[in-house]
Amino acid sequence: MNADNRSLPLIDQDAGRRPLVFERIGIVGLGLMGGSLALAARKTWPTALVIGVDRKDVLESAVVLHAIDVGAQDLDIIGEADLVVLAAPVEENMRLLPHLSYYLEKPVVVTDVSSTKRAIVEAARALPPHITFVGGHPVAGSARSGIRAARAEIFDGRRWLFTPDPEAEGESARAALERLERFVEALGAVPGTIDAAGHDRVMALVSHLPQLVASAIMEVVGIAAGEEGLSLSGTGLGDTTRLASSDATMWAGICRTNTGEIREAMTLLIDRLSELRERLDEPGKVEQLFAAASGWRRLLDEKTGKATRE
Amino acid sequence: MNADNRSLPLIDQDAGRRPLVFERIGIVGLGLMGGSLALAARKTWPTALVIGVDRKDVLESAVVLHAIDVGAQDLDIIGEADLVVLAAPVEENMRLLPHLSYYLEKPVVVTDVSSTKRAIVEAARALPPHITFVGGHPVAGSARSGIRAARAEIFDGRRWLFTPDPEAEGESARAALERLERFVEALGAVPGTIDAAGHDRVMALVSHLPQLVASAIMEVVGIAAGEEGLSLSGTGLGDTTRLASSDATMWAGICRTNTGEIREAMTLLIDRLSELRERLDEPGKVEQLFAAASGWRRLLDEKTGKATRE
Numbered sequence: 001m002n003a004d005n006r007s008l009p010l011i012d013q014d015a016g017r018r019p020l021v022f023e024r025i026g027i028v029g030l031g032l033m034g035g036s037l038a039l040a041a042r043k044t045w046p047t048a049l050v051i052g053v054d055r056k057d058v059l060e061s062a063v064v065l066h067a068i069d070v071g072a073q074d075l076d077i078i079g080e081a082d083l084v085v086l087a088a089p090v091e092e093n094m095r096l097l098p099h100l101s102y103y104l105e106k107p108v109v110v111t112d113v114s115s116t117k118r119a120i121v122e123a124a125r126a127l128p129p130h131i132t133f134v135g136g137h138p139v140a141g142s143a144r145s146g147i148r149a150a151r152a153e154i155f156d157g158r159r160w161l162f163t164p165d166p167e168a169e170g171e172s173a174r175a176a177l178e179r180l181e182r183f184v185e186a187l188g189a190v191p192g193t194i195d196a197a198g199h200d201r202v203m204a205l206v207s208h209l210p211q212l213v214a215s216a217i218m219e220v221v222g223i224a225a226g227e228e229g230l231s232l233s234g235t236g237l238g239d240t241t242r243l244a245s246s247d248a249t250m251w252a253g254i255c256r257t258n259t260g261e262i263r264e265a266m267t268l269l270i271d272r273l274s275e276l277r278e279r280l281d282e283p284g285k286v287e288q289l290f291a292a293a294s295g296w297r298r299l300l301d302e303k304t305g306k307a308t309r310e
Numbered sequence: 311m312n313a314d315n316r317s318l319p320l321i322d323q324d325a326g327r328r329p330l331v332f333e334r335i336g337i338v339g340l341g342l343m344g345g346s347l348a349l350a351a352r353k354t355w356p357t358a359l360v361i362g363v364d365r366k367d368v369l370e371s372a373v374v375l376h377a378i379d380v381g382a383q384d385l386d387i388i389g390e391a392d393l394v395v396l397a398a399p400v401e402e403n404m405r406l407l408p409h410l411s412y413y414l415e416k417p418v419v420v421t422d423v424s425s426t427k428r429a430i431v432e433a434a435r436a437l438p439p440h441i442t443f444v445g446g447h448p449v450a451g452s453a454r455s456g457i458r459a460a461r462a463e464i465f466d467g468r469r470w471l472f473t474p475d476p477e478a479e480g481e482s483a484r485a486a487l488e489r490l491e492r493f494v495e496a497l498g499a500v501p502g503t504i505d506a507a508g509h510d511r512v513m514a515l516v517s518h519l520p521q522l523v524a525s526a527i528m529e530v531v532g533i534a535a536g537e538e539g540l541s542l543s544g545t546g547l548g549d550t551t552r553l554a555s556s557d558a559t560m561w562a563g564i565c566r567t568n569t570g571e572i573r574e575a576m577t578l579l580i581d582r583l584s585e586l587r588e589r590l591d592e593p594g595k596v597e598q599l600f601a602a603a604s605g606w607r608r609l610l611d612e613k614t615g616k617a618t619r620e
Contacts, residue, residue: 139542139543139544140544141544141545141546158544159542161542194542202535202539202542203542205530205531205534205535205539206531206535206539206540206542206543206544206546206547207543207544207546207547209527209531210527210531210546210547210549210550210551211546212583212586212599213523213527213550213583214546214549214550214603215599215600215603215604216579216582216583216586216599216603217519217520217523217579218603218604218606218607218610219582219599219602219603219606220515220575220578220579220582221515221516221519221520221575221606222602222603222605222606222609222610223606224515224575224578225512225515225516227609227613229512229515229516230516230606230609230610230613230614231613231614232449232469232471232504232512232513232516233449233516233517233610233613233614234449234450234451234468234516234517234614235451235614236451236516236517236520236521236524236553237516237517237520237610238610238611238614239520239524239549239550239552239553240520240523240524240549240550240552240553241520241603241607241610242549242550243546243549243550244600244603244604244606244607245603245604245607245608246600246604247600248596248597248600248601248604249597251596251600252594252595252596252597252600255590255591255596256590256591256596259590259591262587262590263587263590265530265531265534266583266586266587267587268530268534269526269527269530269583270580270583270584270587272526272529272530273522273523273526273576273579273580273583274580276522276526276576277572277573277576277577277580280565280566280569280572280573281565281566281569284562285562286558286561286562286565286566287558287559287562289522289525289526289529290525290554290556290557290558290561290562291558292529292532293524293525293526293528293529293532293551293554293555294525294528294554294555294556294558295532296528296529296531296532296533296540296554297528297551297554297555298555299532299537299540300528300532300540300543300547300548300551301548303537303540303541303543304540304541304543304544304545304548
């Protein structure tokens with residue numbers, strides 16, 4: 001595959017109406033996020049060139065799904081891109097960073113879609129000045145993974161957080177952030193900024209802790225209750241463990257790049273559960289927990305609206 | 311309100327076709343479960359008399375919703391019932407047991423719909439011989455509570471577990487169980503039997519633990535992340551904490567009547583989370599957890615089918 005046999009743009013009612021923010025968009029890693037981004041970008045800007053980098057079988061799926069215009073298994077193909085999005089698991093993205101300058105010789109904006117930000121933002125400080133990196137995190141997802149789960153609509157109404165590096169102040173960093181914000185807004189997302197450390201602290205609580213607990217509870221209950229026990233469960237266990245089918249490789253990387261914050265969040269929960277275990281039969285104790293929890297739950301519904309009603 | 315001004319039965323295509331299993335069904339407590347049972351019974355047997363006992367405002371709602379034929383605030387009204395269903399929180403049901411013989415003078419079947427069974431089955435051993443108690447637990451529910459959340463369809467395709475007491479062997483106990491199984495089957499549920507202690511052990515794992523963890527995680531994340539942090543969460547936290555708005559009184563009673571089993575289930579999870587916290591950055595550890603958890607999660611989907619897909 002090469003840039004000459006790109007497929008025809010899909011018919012789209014907005015075709016040509018939206019001004020191009022980037023002309024040649026290189027996406028490295030076409031999983032759920034990269035694939036959805038590719039679909040959304042092609043839909044939004046039929047005249048832009050969407051370039052994918054991944055394994056051969058993934059590229060074939062991406063072409064069949066009309067997610068990319070061209071694709072290749074190595075980074076040579078993104079040499080002309082004016083936007084590069086790193087959409088592999090976070091540690092893979094970090095491993096790629098030092099190699100980018102070999103392929104990208106012209107001024108280029110680079111972002112990523114990883115769920116942890118501090119580690120990659122620090123690693124990106126070593127990039128040469130013509131490569132302007134701004135960390136990004138679309139707060140969207142699914143317990144499913146891979147290009148076949150990708151959907152252009154996944155970003156609709158969702159936050160897309162950027163973590164500009166205070167040590168990278170300057171005109172090109174500001175301009176890159178502004179372009180990225182316009183880019184994701186056109187894709188339907190709601191852009192926002194947050195510092196990388198604050199991002200990782202909050203995500204340890206609202207995302208990483210629930211994920212690990214969902215997996216741990218599914219494992220211990222499965223082992224202790226067995227097949228027969230599971231068959232007696234109502235909908236509650238299913239809700240609480242919906243995340244338990246999430247992608248292992250992605251989450252292992254998240255845990256290794258946000259270990260400290262996740263440990264602190266786990267400690268909060270372990271301590272609370274340990275206290276509760278001792279006081280389960282004390283009058284008023286469980287009632288107190290439920291009153292507080294349902295209050296926070298109402299607030300969560302208010303704050304996330306669509307996100308939790310789906 | 312009294313039995314003379316019962317409202318007209320609703321039009322139902324099966325009206326009169328199903329043989330009556332019980333003619334006068336007394337339901338004590340018209341919350342989510344009692345209310346849903348009342349609606350389902352009236353829909354299934356328009357010629358049966360459905361009698362409700364609850365507070366005045368709840369009775370008014372029950373009449374408006376066509377859930378009951380007659381209602382009263384005290385137990386006098388169920389004196390003629392041939393089935394009495396205790397549908398208050400479990401401790402309230404247990405407090406009522408010793409008073410039943412004052413109101414029920416004729417042979418009668420009594421069951422309950424509480425989520426813990428060992429304590430109430432033991433308490434029911436003190437009932438006089440003309441009152442035949444068989445513990446019951448419809449494995450259905452909702453994070454919502456109260457008569458306004460009641461739906462006749464709540465039992466469709468769900469397990470309804472009975473816990474016949476081995477110490478109450480005899481013809482009347484066997485006959486009562488057989489009638490109750492026919493009764494709930496006609497309501498759309500799938501009847502089954504299990505010993506009370508085994509029931510409470512399994513439910514501590516597949517129901518009580520997920521509930522307490524959902525509440526605890528919502529509380530600690532709410533406090534630590536605050537309003538602003540919650541607004542950055544995706545769908546994962548919402549799924550994991552969907553149970554956090556459950557009814558406090560009901561759950562406090564469950565915790566006090568199944569303390570030992572719940573403590574053991576909590577210990578399994580606390581130990582697993584504590585181990586995981588130490589080994590978060592160890593190669594392969596998180597991957598191992600995710601592989602096991604997603605395997606159990608697939609099995610849960612298979613075993614519960616409809617229950618977790620909803």
